[in-house]
Amino acid sequence: MKKNHNLFILLIFIVFICACHKAEKPKPLEDIWVGMTKTEIVKLVGATNEKRYMTKSNNQIQGPEREFWHKIPTGTKLEVWTYQTAGGKLNLYFFGKSSDLKYKILIK
Numbered sequence: 001m002k003k004n005h006n007l008f009i010l011l012i013f014i015v016f017i018c019a020c021h022k023a024e025k026p027k028p029l030e031d032i033w034v035g036m037t038k039t040e041i042v043k044l045v046g047a048t049n050e051k052r053y054m055t056k057s058n059n060q061i062q063g064p065e066r067e068f069w070h071k072i073p074t075g076t077k078l079e080v081w082t083y084q085t086a087g088g089k090l091n092l093y094f095f096g097k098s099s100d101l102k103y104k105i106l107i108k
Contacts (some may be wrong), residue, residue, distance in 0.1 A: 050082035
């Protein structure tokens with residue numbers, strides 16, 4: 001009887017350890033792709049603490065946005081989410097009221 005009791009306690013301990021094992025953290029750069037929704041991104045990596053808003057008013061821009069700036073129409077409103085990663089800052093760009101990710105850029 002005591003042997004079964006000890007085995008039962010050991011089994012509970014193993015189940016507890018397995019349940020408490022922390023899952024590998026998502027890597028925003030690799031796990032986020034263009035086309036994902038804001039909701040999907042937040043579920044995957046959590047909410048960002050850094051958001052900014054900008055509107056394209058002309059074709060001149062400095063910074064990481066120059067990679068795609070010429071492709072978007074003047075007047076487009078952008079919402080930019082920034083995440084800190086091991087490789088640098090990851091900027092995510094959403095246009096207008098759309099919740100779909102349009103561009104992502106890593107700034108090293």
